[in-house]
Amino acid sequence: MPAARRRPEVVIVGGGFAGLAAARALQQSPARVTVIDRHNYSLFQPLLYQVATAALSPADVAAPIRSLLRAANTEVLLDEVVGVDVERHRVRTAGGRDVGFDFLVLTTGSQYNYFGHDAWRAFAPGPKTLDDAVEIRRRLLLAFERAEMCADDGERRALMTFVVVGGGPTGVEMAGAVAELAKATLVRDFRRIDPASAHILLIEAGPELLGAFPAKLGRYAEKALAKLGIEVWLNARVEHIDAEGVVANGRRIAARSVIWGAGVAATPVAQWLGVRPDRHGAVDVNADFSVPGHPRIFVVGDVARALGADGKPLPGLAAVAKQEGRYVGALLRDRIAGNKAATAFRYRDYGMMATIGRSAAVADLRGFQFTGRVAWLLWGGVHLYFLIGFRNRLVVLINWLWAWRTYARGARLITGRGPSRPVAPAPRRPSPAVP
C-alpha cells in the first residue's frame, strides 16, 4: 500500500457570495474544505433593505450555510476569525480555535465606514447584517409609534423625520422604501399623526445620485425620489450625527432616525495579513487573487482590490464577489489536481440595478439603460432569480405580489428589545359628540 498523501486543507473565511462560490467550485476536489463564518446563514444582501423596512422577514433573505454546502469534503464552522498566522499557515478564531491551512481564501466582505466617526454608528446603523436590519426596522416602526403618542410638536417632528446618508444604491433604496412604508403602508393605521407627512431626507456628498451609474439614471432617481416626497441634498457633507439628529452643510436636522448607507470599508483582512490596505481598507491582490508575497493566501470579494479590464478597481457587487469566488475555487481545484494554471480572471459585467419604489427603478445592462416600470420588473426578476438555492424565492414573490396589491408589508414587527421608552402622553384629538 502506498503511503497516504495528506489531503490539502482549504480554509475559506466567510460564507457570503464569494465564499459560497469558492466552496462550490471545490466540492469535487480531493481537498478538504472548511468554511468559517460567524453566522450560521448566508445572507442575500441586495434585499436586506427590505428586511429593514418591514417588507421581508430575515429568513426570506438568508439560508443556512450548512444546507447550502453539503458536499462530503466540506465542513462548516460557526466561529469568528480574529487573525491569521501567515508564517505558520493558521487562522485563529474567537472560539479559541487554531485552524491550519494549505490554502486560505479570505472573503469577509465589507462593513459600513463612518469615515473616522465611529461614535456615529450607534445613532445611524446601516443595513449590513440581519441584526442591523432588524434594529433599523425596530427604530423606524417605533418612531411612528412614539410620534403617535407624543404631545410635543418639535419632538413629534423629529420622530417623523428620517435621514438617509449616502446616495448610492443602498441609500436610494432605503429612502424609497422608508417613503413607501410611511406613505403607503402605515398611512391608514394611525389616529393622531399622519404618517404620509413623514419627512425623508437623503444626503449625498457628491454632485449626483447613483454615481456609479450613467448620469441620466442618477437624474431619473432624483426625480423618482422627489415624486415620493423625498428631499435630496447633493454636495452635502455630514458633519455630525448624534441622538438629536444630523448636522450637514452647517444645518442641524432634528431627526430621531438616521440610516447610514454612505461608504463601506473592508473588514480588517489587511491588518491580519500585515499588508497596507487601500483607503477603503481593501487588499491589493495579484491577477489570481493571491496576496503579493503570500502565494497560498487569496483575498476575494469586497475585501480585495482587484482591477478590471479598464484598469479601475472592480466594484463591491454581489456579481463580482461571486465570479471572483468561483474563479479562485476553480483555480485551487485545478492546482490541487495538478492541472495547468487556469486562464486569467475576467469579470463578466452584466450591469447594475437599483430600485426606488413601486414601478420605479434604474438598470444599466451592458450599455442599455432602463428606467421606470420596465427597470422595476427587471430588478424584481433578477433578484428573484439570484435567490436560487434559497427556498425563499416563492415566499418573497408572494410577499411582493401581496404588497403590490395591498400596500401592506409582511413583517411589521417591533422585536428584540423592551417596549417603547416613556414619552409624554399626547392630547386626544377632539372627537365628535354622540348625536
Added chain:
Amino acid sequence: MPAARRRPEVVIVGGGFAGLAAARALQQSPARVTVIDRHNYSLFQPLLYQVATAALSPADVAAPIRSLLRAANTEVLLDEVVGVDVERHRVRTAGGRDVGFDFLVLTTGSQYNYFGHDAWRAFAPGPKTLDDAVEIRRRLLLAFERAEMCADDGERRALMTFVVVGGGPTGVEMAGAVAELAKATLVRDFRRIDPASAHILLIEAGPELLGAFPAKLGRYAEKALAKLGIEVWLNARVEHIDAEGVVANGRRIAARSVIWGAGVAATPVAQWLGVRPDRHGAVDVNADFSVPGHPRIFVVGDVARALGADGKPLPGLAAVAKQEGRYVGALLRDRIAGNKAATAFRYRDYGMMATIGRSAAVADLRGFQFTGRVAWLLWGGVHLYFLIGFRNRLVVLINWLWAWRTYARGARLITGRGPSRPVAPAPRRPSPAVP
C-alpha cells in the same frame, strides 16, 4: 343644539385573541375604544412552537394590531399597563400614561408558571412571546453547532440532550418538533455529530400525556412520540433546573437545552384589581365576565376563571378567549346603545387538537376522536383557517408544503446575540487518504 353627550371610553388591555375579538365587536359602536398592548403585533400563539423550532418566521405568526383594528372609533396604544385604579377608573402604564375608562376589558393572558422557582426561567424558557420563541430557536440551533465543535464526550452528550417539561399540547408539540428538527432537517448537515442521535426527553408530572384530552388520545401521543425516538417520563416531578440540566425524580439529566411547557399562570390582573386569584392566578368573574364588586371592569380569556356549562373552569384555549372577547364586546356595545342585556355566555366547544409530527396528531372534535394523518391534516387546515385576517396563511402553507416535501425548515437562523461562546475544539475525524 343639544349639549354634547360624552362618548363612553372603552379601554381594552391586550391585543390577543380576546382583545381583538372585543374590539371588533365594538367597531360600530359610538364608544371610543382604546386597545393597549406592549407589542405592536397580535400573536397567533398556537403556531409559536413552529417559530421556536425554525419552521416558521416570527412575521408568519404575527400581524400588526393597528392594521387589524382600523375602525375609526378605535385607537391602538403601544404601551404596557402596570396597574389599575379601580376607584378613579384609570389604568396606569409603564410609559407614564394614565388612561381613563368608562369600561375596562382586561385580556392580558397567561405566562409560564415555574411553580415558585423563578430561577428556572433563565434555563428553561417557554414559547409564550415571539422573543421567547426566537431565543429557544437560537438555543436549539446553537446546541447542535456547539456539539459539532465539542471535543468532550460528556459535554457533547449534554449539548445533544433536549428536555421538554410538560406533557400538555405545548410540551408534546415542542418535543415532536425538536425531534423532527434533529432527525429530519439537520441530519445531513453535520460532519462530526449525528443530529439523529439527539436525545429528547419529555417529562410530565401526571400519569398521562395530554391530560385534557380523552385518555386514548394521550396513549396515541405516547406511541407517536416513541416512534420519533422521544423518551417520555410520566409521573415525574421536576425538582431542579440549572445551567447543567434537570433533576427529576431524583435523577440528574445533563442537558444544555431545556424547554418549559408545564404550567401557565395568569398575568397579574388580580393584583391590579386587589382581588384574590385562584391558584393559577386567574380572577373569578360573574356570568357576564365583570369582576364582582366592579361592574365596569371585565376580565376575559386566560386571565379569567369562567365556568362552563358543566360547572368546571373553561380551558385556556384560543377559541375560549375569542368567544369570551366577542361576547363582552357585544355586551358593551348593546349596553352603550341602551339595548337590553345580552343573553348569557355559552362556550361553543368545537374541540381540541394537538400535533406531534409528520402525519401524527390528535383531535377531539365534539366527541369524535381522530389520530394519525387524518388528525394531522385537520390540524393543519384548522390552523390555516384561523390565521384568517393575517396575510400569513399563504406563506405558512408554502412553508409547510415545502417542509413536507424536503424536510427542510425555512427559518434556521441563529440571531439576536453574538456568535457561539468558545468551546474546546473538536478532533477532526480521520479522513481517507487521497488514493
